[in-house]
Amino acid sequence: MLTAAAPGPPPSSPGNGPAVSAPYAGRGNPRNTELGLVALALGIVGTYTAAMEAGAIDQISVHFWIPVATLAIFFLGLNVANRFLAPDADPIFLPAVALINGMGVAFLRRIDLYDDKIHDRTDYSAFSGLGFRQLLWTALSIAFAIVVLAVVRDHKSLSRYAYTLGFAGIVLVMIPAVLPARLSMVNGAKLWINFGFFSIQPGEFAKIALLVFFAYYLVRKREVLSLASKRFLGLDFPRGRDLGPVIAVWAMSLMVLVFEKDLGTSLMYFGMFVATLYIATERASWLIIGLGLFGGGVYLAYILGGLVGGPFANFRVRADIWLDPFSDADHKGYQLVQSLLGLGTGGLFGTGPGEGYPRKIPEVQNDFISAGLGEEIGLFGLTAILVVYLIIVFRGLRAALGVHDSFGKLFAGGLAFTLGLQVFVIVGGVSQLIPLTGQTTPFLSAGGSSLMANWILVTLLIRISDAARRPADGPTAKPGGPPSAGGPAKLQEMATEVMR
Amino acid sequence: MPAIVLTVARFGFLVLLWIFVFTVVGVIRRDMFAGARSGRLVAAPRGIMPSMGQGRPAKVKRGRVAHQLIVTGGALAGTRITLGEAPITIGRAEDSTLVITDDYASARHARLVSRAGQWYLEDLGSTNGTYLDRAKVTAPTSVPLGVPIRIGRTSLELRP
Numbered sequence: 224m225l226t227a228a229a230p231g232p233p234p235s236s237p238g239n240g241p242a243v244s245a246p247y248a249g250r251g252n253p254r255n256t257e258l259g260l261v262a263l264a265l266g267i268v269g270t271y272t273a274a275m276e277a278g279a280i281d282q283i284s285v286h287f288w289i290p291v292a293t294l295a296i297f298f299l300g301l302n303v304a305n306r307f308l309a310p311d312a313d314p315i316f317l318p319a320v321a322l323i324n325g326m327g328v329a330f331l332r333r334i335d336l337y338d339d340k341i342h343d344r345t346d347y348s349a350f351s352g353l354g355f356r357q358l359l360w361t362a363l364s365i366a367f368a369i370v371v372l373a374v375v376r377d378h379k380s381l382s383r384y385a386y387t388l389g390f391a392g393i394v395l396v397m398i399p400a401v402l403p404a405r406l407s408m409v410n411g412a413k414l415w416i417n418f419g420f421f422s423i424q425p426g427e428f429a430k431i432a433l434l435v436f437f438a439y440y441l442v443r444k445r446e447v448l449s450l451a452s453k454r455f456l457g458l459d460f461p462r463g464r465d466l467g468p469v470i471a472v473w474a475m476s477l478m479v480l481v482f483e484k485d486l487g488t489s490l491m492y493f494g495m496f497v498a499t500l501y502i503a504t505e506r507a508s509w510l511i512i513g514l515g516l517f518g519g520g521v522y523l524a525y526i527l528g529g530l531v532g533g534p535f536a537n538f539r540v541r542a543d544i545w546l547d548p549f550s551d552a553d554h555k556g557y558q559l560v561q562s563l564l565g566l567g568t569g570g571l572f573g574t575g576p577g578e579g580y581p582r583k584i585p586e587v588q589n590d591f592i593s594a595g596l597g598e599e600i601g602l603f604g605l606t607a608i609l610v611v612y613l614i615i616v617f618r619g620l621r622a623a624l625g626v627h628d629s630f631g632k633l634f635a636g637g638l639a640f641t642l643g644l645q646v647f648v649i650v651g652g653v654s655q656l657i658p659l660t661g662q663t664t665p666f667l668s669a670g671g672s673s674l675m676a677n678w679i680l681v682t683l684l685i686r687i688s689d690a691a692r693r694p695a696d697g698p699t700a701k702p703g704g705p706p707s708a709g710g711p712a713k714l715q716e717m718a719t720e721v722m723r
Numbered sequence: 724m725p726a727i728v729l730t731v732a733r734f735g736f737l738v739l740l741w742i743f744v745f746t747v748v749g750v751i752r753r754d755m756f757a758g759a760r761s762g763r764l765v766a767a768p769r770g771i772m773p774s775m776g777q778g779r780p781a782k783v784k785r786g787r788v789a790h791q792l793i794v795t796g797g798a799l800a801g802t803r804i805t806l807g808e809a810p811i812t813i814g815r816a817e818d819s820t821l822v823i824t825d826d827y828a829s830a831r832h833a834r835l836v837s838r839a840g841q842w843y844l845e846d847l848g849s850t851n852g853t854y855l856d857r858a859k860v861t862a863p864t865s866v867p868l869g870v871p872i873r874i875g876r877t878s879l880e881l882r883p
Contacts, residue, residue: 267739274732379817575733607740614747628822694805
């Protein structure tokens with residue numbers, strides 16, 4: 224019962240209440256921090272490009288500044304877009320991704336400039352080759368990222384399309400499996416849709432769509448998954464019927480392994496689901512069940528590959544290479560052996576930008592880019608790149624901690640984990656820690672699908688971190704202005720009908 | 724290119740790369756430090772103020788104003804919301820400021836409104852009620868710093 228003395232709707236004019244505490248007061252606008260860090264990142268990419276050209280072609284060509292300047296324009300565009308669309312977002316994401324993406328573009332140009340007769344060449348144009356393609360894809364990805372930022376104004380709105388996106392994700396995963404090999408097979412993995420002049424990897428986009436569904440589903444089911452359990456060996460194990468969805472995703476990822484012949488993608492989907500499940504329920508038993516199921520499935524595939532061959536043979540070969548690459552160093556193990564030799568040649572400080580032999584490793588522009596880069600920038604350089612990945616993942620998890628709704632927490636946690644898992648799977652494969660799987664290195668490898676999908680992933684993290692860091696009275700950019708959709712304004716009207 | 728230039732470029736690049744990493748870590752450190760500083764000032768519960776005439780601007784001293792709403796118990800424990808002037812709505816509805824997935828919470832459970840520096844807690848006709856410390860909230864009640872607000876299994880506190 225409200226009395227006359229009760230506070231009515233709160234004052235809307237600023238200055239009437241306590242001073243709004245800017246949550247990050249004293250640190251200035253996060254967008255300016257972001258801009259400064261992007262400038263530093265581009266400076267590093269520029270230095271690398273110049274040093275690389277000096278090393279590779281003994282001169283700094285007149286074209287050396289073009290990729291860096293183009294990148295600068297687009298990253299600046301995203302920074303400006305952030306000022307309007309996500310003013311409170313974490314300032315770390317954009318510069319960290321900018322550094323890795325810029326290094327990717329620069330290193331692909333380095334591969335273009337690797338040639339036995341390079342010194343006879345007179346044209347060092349930046350408008351051709353892998354580097355230029357990657358530059359175009361980066362531009363397209365950033366344009367798309369801005370569209371995503373503009374369309375998805377509130378990450379919670381994604382949960383409304385959870386079932387649609389989940390279905391779309393499954394369809395995207397299945398398309399390459401049912402297409403004839405002519406249209407979907409590249410280097411032994413059936414992961415592609417080939418349109419003739421270019422091909423896309425639908426699984427990269429399916430990742431994000433499936434994560435939306437996982438997060439939505441687990442928010443609904445977290446109580447029953449975390450509360451109903453049997454205690455066994457000091458761990459809480461779920462009831463048999465609650466295992467259903469886990470088994471379903473496990474079966475799906477094994478089917479990816481068998482029909483698309485790709486362990487990496489299969490590991491990504493399953494790892495993503497188990498991690499989201501663990502974040503939702505805080506039950507370590509899910510991690511153990513997940514690892515057990517995946518390990519068992521992979522071991523079974525290995526045994527079957529030896530016995531019956533067929534769809535399992537590809538995986539068997541990869542596992543054998545992993546166990547002893549030097550036993551067949553000239554044929555099957557050639558790629559991994561060259562990668563290990565390259566990393567070894569680089570040593571601690573690398574051979575120097577532009578002074579390695581990246582083309583010795585087959586597919587250096589895709590899966591093995593971290594080995595090619597590692598040869599030239601050494602352990603110190605490669606570690607720095609990996610630390611930057613770690614920082615992106617860490618800030619993603621930080622956004623998950625900060626955001627106020629369960630869906631956002633699960634979604635951001637899942638996105639951050641997915642990125643980290645992908646880096647682990649491919650860098651682990653290249654350095655012979657785990658069996659090699661055909662994953663791209665996020666933001667570094669040549670390839671449009673992967674670049675674009677990972678930019679969307681980071682854009683969604685930017686969107687969620689904006690929600691997590693926004694003070695409760697709406698965007699700081701427009702104090703007193705109309706609050707964003709779903710914000711407090713709507714609720715003032717609502718309160719009147721509740722008061723009796 | 725002279726060899727010395729190449730050597731300088733090679734090591735200079737690595738140094739720059741690590742300068743970037745440490746600059747980013749520095750930004751993160753400042754970010755966390757700012758969060759931790761306000762977290763350390765935990766006000767002790769002061770009991771519930773009797774009437775609503777309190778909390779005029781003159782009485783609100785610096786440092787006593789609530790700047791954060793912290794979830795201290797329940798599924799969202801550890802979440803903090805920085806308070807502005809706009810009301811904070813709490814409930815299971817997706818458009819609430821604080822969305823809680825708690826079986827004992829209603830879709831639109833309660834809200835916190837600010838007036839002249841004092842925050843008032845108001846129950847929005849919830850099924851299971853809103854409690855300020857031990858007392859059930861029936862009319863808008865002023866919320867002192869550090870006193871737990873209980874909604875279902877979730878508890879919240881205002882912090883400076």
